[in-house]
Structures are given as C-alpha cells and as structure tokens.
C-alpha cells in the first residue's frame with residue numbers, strides 16, 4: 600500500500616501518472632479496529648496532497664480486508680506522498696499490518712480523470728471534520744479562514760456551522776464522499792440577506808470549481824432560500840477571491856480602506872453585493888443534493 604517505500608527498480612517514466620492498487624490485509628479484529636480509527640485522517644490528508652488525483656480505501660465483505668486505489672499525477676507526487684506517510688500517525692499505528700499491492704503507470708491524466716468522481720454540492724456533515732482539517736493544512740492562506748490546526752479544532756469548526764441555532768448555511772463541495780471545499784452563506788434573517796464565503800483545499804484549486812460551486816449556491820440562496828441580497832468582502836491582495844465573486848455575478852460596491860492589520864501592514868478590503876434582481880451570470884452549475 601502507499602506507506603511502504605517502493606524499491607525503485609520499476610522502470611517508470613517520471614511524467615506518467617502513477618497508480619497503486621491492492622489490498623490491506625488485517626490479521627485480526629484488533630488490527631481492523633486500528634485501521635478504522637486512523638483511516639479517515641489518513642484519507643483526508645492524502646487527498647489534500649497537491650499531486651493526489653484519487654485515493655480510495657474501501658471496506659470489503661471481509662471485515663479484515665480493505666481495497667486500495669491510489670493515483671498520483673507523476674512519480675514525484677507519489678514519492679512525496681510516501682515521504683509524508685513515513686512519518687505519519689497512520690504508519691506509526693499500522694506498520695505491522697500486511698499489504699498486497701501493485702504499482703503501475705497510466706499514460707495520461709485523461710485516463711485518470713475518467714475515473715475521478717464528478718464534483719457536486721451536498722450539506723456539510725460532522726464526519727467531514729478530518730477533510731476540513733486536511734484542507735486547512737493544505738495551504739498557508741487557509742489560516743485566515745478560521746482557527747483549525749488540529750482535528751479537534753476542525754470538529755469544533757464543523758459543529759459550530761451545524762449547530763441548531765447556527766445562522767450558517769454550509770454546503771460542501773464533494774468529490775465522491777470527500778469534502779474538498781466549502782461554500783457558505785451566513786444568513787441575516789431580519790434583512791433577508793447573507794454573507795457569502797468560500798474556501799477550497801489546495802489540490803482542487805485552479806479548475807474553475809469554486810466559481811461553479813459558488814454560482815450554484817448563490818442561485819439557491821436567492822431563490823429557494825428566499826434571500827434578497829448576498830454580500831462578501833476580500834482583501835485586495837487575494838485576487839482569486841475577487842475573480843470568484845465576479846464570476847458569480849457579484850458587483851463591486853466599494854473599498855474599505857486599511858481594514859485589516861496583518862504582519863504590521865494594513866490591507867484594503869473590496870466589498871461586493873448581489874441582489875436577487877441583478878442579472879444572473881451564465882454558469883455551468885454543479886448538482887446540489889440537499890438530501891445528502
């Protein structure tokens with residue numbers, strides 16, 4: 600499996616996609632329980648790695664056996680994954696468990712994307728905490744999205760968003776079951792307005808996914824959810840956030856000068872709004888599954 604360094608004798612082109620398939624074979628129920636305990640964090644951390652396209656570890660009918668499929672964009676990404684795992688809690692806990700796997704290469708990313716699950720939007724769940732933890736660790740710019748540096752903090756972050764009296768409407772961007780980003784609206788019921796915010800784990804960025812997901816949630820908020828105004832703000836040194844806002848049909852309404860003090864430097868914040876009556880942008884919507 601992923602956590603055993605390969606012997607380096609295979610003739611693999613470094614530009615090829617590396618695929619590992621195989622099984623994790625526990626000797627008894629104690630080992631199986633160790634796998635169940637550590638697997639969610641291991642999966643979330645691996646999927647947050649920039650070069651990871653696919654990482655599936657699925658239970659089988661045999662309670663002692665899991666199937667494994669991993670795909671990394673190239674040999675360097677696969678090696679980086681193995682290097683990270685060597686010092687991980689996962690390997691510390693499961694080093695003695697048997698693995699049976701083969702490593703091969705695929706010629707192109709097209710073959711890989713053909714088996715990557717399509718993204719969709721679903722409600723945030725308590726079980727998303729490990730993926731939230733991994734996302735916050737995936738890029739330095741996540742530090743300003745909340746205080747999440749441990750799994751316990753991620754659990755509290757998710758619990759706050761899901762609390763019964765929470766004003767938040769959080770939607771997970773998911774690939775398969777795995778959360779890879781969040782689009783949320785913090786609702787002001789009195790004014791039928793909402794503060795709109797979003798983040799995406801590092802490996803999922805630059806694909807136009809946030810823009811599609813945010814446009815889908817904005818449409819939901821301004822129709823089904825019944826809000827009449829959405830608003831957001833972003834630091835002027837975060838152009839990606841502004842680009843997402845404009846792609847979602849937000850209109851720039853102003854600039855709050857010198858709003859934040861970060862590392863001794865003051866930053867302006869651009870503010871945006873979108874009214875229910877504003878023209879909706881053309882966009883390629885994501886499936887929005889309220890019941891999942």
Ligand SMILES: CC(C)(COP(=O)(O)OP(=O)(O)OC[C@H]1O[C@@H](n2cnc3c(N)ncnc32)[C@H](O)[C@@H]1OP(=O)(O)O)[C@@H](O)C(=O)NCCC(=O)NCCS
Nearest residue numbers: 797798799804805806807808809810833838839840842846
């Ligand atoms: C902001 C963020 C959500 C963008 O996610 P993303 O998935 O890369 O965005 P998309 O791929 O959907 O791109 C949307 C637009 O942003 C543009 N963009 C993406 N990264 C950019 C960058 N670094 N600089 C300038 N524009 C950028 C894209 O070109 C695209 O513009 P277009 O619609 O005109 O083509 C992501 O960088 C992130 O999570 N950042 C940390 C959290 C954060 O800052 N959230 C916003 C808080 S205000």
